[in-house]
Every structure is written in C-alpha cells, then in structure tokens.
Amino acid sequence: MLTRFLVVLALTIPACRTTSASQTSSANAGAETAPAKRSSSDITELLKKATSGDASAQFEMGGAYETGSGVPENPEQAALWYRKAAEQGNPKAQNSLGVLYWSGNGVERNKKEAVQWYRKAARQGDANAMFNIGAAYYNGEGVETVNDTLAYAWFVLSSEAGSSSGQDAARRSKSEHRSFSDACFEIGRFYEKGEDLPKNFDTAAAWYRKAADQGNTEAKIALATLSMSAKNYSDARHWCEAAAKDRHAGGYFCLGYMYQHGLGVEQSSNAARKWYEEAAKSGNSGAMQVLGQMYANGDGTKMDRPQAFLWFFISARRGNKDGVLAANQLRSSMTAKEWKDAQKKLRQRNFDPKQIDVVLHGSTEPVR
Numbered sequence: 001m002l003t004r005f006l007v008v009l010a011l012t013i014p015a016c017r018t019t020s021a022s023q024t025s026s027a028n029a030g031a032e033t034a035p036a037k038r039s040s041s042d043i044t045e046l047l048k049k050a051t052s053g054d055a056s057a058q059f060e061m062g063g064a065y066e067t068g069s070g071v072p073e074n075p076e077q078a079a080l081w082y083r084k085a086a087e088q089g090n091p092k093a094q095n096s097l098g099v100l101y102w103s104g105n106g107v108e109r110n111k112k113e114a115v116q117w118y119r120k121a122a123r124q125g126d127a128n129a130m131f132n133i134g135a136a137y138y139n140g141e142g143v144e145t146v147n148d149t150l151a152y153a154w155f156v157l158s159s160e161a162g163s164s165s166g167q168d169a170a171r172r173s174k175s176e177h178r179s180f181s182d183a184c185f186e187i188g189r190f191y192e193k194g195e196d197l198p199k200n201f202d203t204a205a206a207w208y209r210k211a212a213d214q215g216n217t218e219a220k221i222a223l224a225t226l227s228m229s230a231k232n233y234s235d236a237r238h239w240c241e242a243a244a245k246d247r248h249a250g251g252y253f254c255l256g257y258m259y260q261h262g263l264g265v266e267q268s269s270n271a272a273r274k275w276y277e278e279a280a281k282s283g284n285s286g287a288m289q290v291l292g293q294m295y296a297n298g299d300g301t302k303m304d305r306p307q308a309f310l311w312f313f314i315s316a317r318r319g320n321k322d323g324v325l326a327a328n329q330l331r332s333s334m335t336a337k338e339w340k341d342a343q344k345k346l347r348q349r350n351f352d353p354k355q356i357d358v359v360l361h362g363s364t365e366p367v368r
Helices: 040-051 055-067 075-087 091-103 111-123 127-139 148-160 164-175 180-193 201-212 217-229 233-245 249-261 269-281 285-297 305-317 321-333 336-348 353-361
Strands: none
Touching: 040 055, 055 075, 055 091, 075 091, 091 111, 091 127, 111 127, 127 148, 127 164, 148 164, 148 180, 180 201, 180 217, 201 217, 217 233, 217 249, 233 249, 249 269, 249 285, 269 285, 285 305, 285 321, 305 321, 305 336, 305 353, 321 353, 336 353
C-alpha cells in the first residue's frame, strides 16, 4: 500500500516563486517554472494595478509577498492579496489562498477552509485545485473522512485538466486497484448535481457512459434517468434493460415505469406489473408502492386488496411514509374477509400480524 499523499504545495506556487531543489523533486514535478525576480519598478506598476482592483495583479502581488520576489517575504500580506483576488473569483488566487490555509502560512491553519477555497477554484477548472481536493480525500484531511473513490475522481479530473501530478496520482490510484468506473460515476454525479462542478448534463452523461462501459450498474441507471428526463426514450429503454440484466432493482423499476406509461414501448399494464414485481422483490420500496396501487385498482392484474395491503405494508416496514399512509387508508375500507386474507398473506411472509399496529401507528396497542 502506497503512503498516502501529502498535498504538493509546490503545485500551487505562483509563477514568481524561486525554484529550489525540493520543488524540482519528482514529488513536485508539476511546479511552475519561476521567472526572474521582480524589480522595484515591476512591483510599483503591479501594486498600482492591484490597488485599482485588478484581480490578476492582486494574485501576482500575493505571489510576490509569498516568495519575497521584489518585496520582503510576508505571508500575511500574501494572504491579504490572494484573498482580494480570490473574492473576485480568480481561481489561481483561490487555490493559493487554500494552500496558505492548509499550511497555516500567513493565516491560522484551517484545512477545512483550505478545501473550501480549493473547491471554488476547481469549479472553474483549476487543475491544481482539483489535485489538492483529491489529496485531501486521499488523506482524509479537511474533509469528513478518507474517500479513495472521490480522491481518484478528483485526480482523474486534475489529469484531464492537464496536471502532470494529477496524472501521476491517477496512475497511483489505479495501481492500488481503485475502481476507475466508480471514479467516472462520481465525476458524472458532480456534473449532474452541479454542486462540485458546473451543472452539465451532456458532460455528466459522457462520464456515466465511461463508467457504464466498464459495467457500472449505477451509471446505467443514471443514464436511464438522464435519457428519460430528456425524453429520449430509446436510450432510456436501452439503459434500463442493461441495468435489469445486471439484476438491479432500479432497472426493473425503470422498465415497469416505461411500460406503465407507454414511454418508448407499447403501453402494457400487465408488463409494467411484472417488472414492478421484480423490482419489489429486489427491495425497491417505490415499486412496492406502485404495485399496491395496481392491485388495489385492478390495473394490469385482477383486483386483490389483500395483496395491495401486503405491498403497502412491506413498503411501510422499510420506512416509506407513503406506504404507511396507503396501508392505513386501505385498511379502513377493507371487509372482514379481505382483512382475514391480508393477515394470512402476512403470515405466509413470516410477518406477525400483531406487529401491524407497531409499523402503521408506532403503537403496540391495536387501533380500534
């Protein structure tokens, strides 16, 4: 097992930083090449621009103070100028400010705050920030816990954005037998949700396909959902069927929904019920709920209110509040014979009828 990564601070050093032996080591191969030290006239002109509100100049001033290029080295002033630029949305400054928080250089050390700034920069496509987020997840620092899948996902993104260190980290993750398909799936979710990265359904779908092509069933479900939302029912059916072949409850439910509503297939309540049955047997509480309604209404099958109650009850036992409501409503209108049949079905499923009131009302006392 490889030693967990430390954040490579050299990756985020601004271009004005003087190169040292440690920065050119293999661990810091992604460091930027530093230009000659700034002259006093350079600093005067840069300060003028920075003071007028130029974010790029503010970032450069931060770098000058961080490295002592043309001005005395002063991490506090570096943080001040980085923050001014970062608050204007400059991604390099956001990442650099994150590095200062990570190391406690010029600001009070706060790795959670560091990751927040990395995220802002990564959202704008900054490769170094993506790498730093990956390292945070890899080490479990500045984030809730170690998460190798998310680490791998961010390393892949960093690599795609052109970071050589991201490429190296992605290769290391692969060598540690991390799942590339799971990483691709997470990247798809980033783009679909629009929280970690800008929302983009086409990009999300592209990453989901990479995962699905390697057999990731969750990615197939995600592609089915995106296709359904786009009313591309041909693709939706393809991905639903692919997930169903993997015996995934979501794939069964998806096909049931398509047949129930005639989306890309000829409407068939009977076919829908059969697919919902498969989904319900696989533990999908939503399918249980739909099945209950179908049996209660005689939709795609003969009316069977005791069977409807059974599915509502099983759904309720899994914590589905709609199942609780539906079971209670159906119970209030059932005949004595229907209720007797329902209890029989419960016993056949090894459910104790005495526990019905506990599940449906949270009470051990029968409800009159």
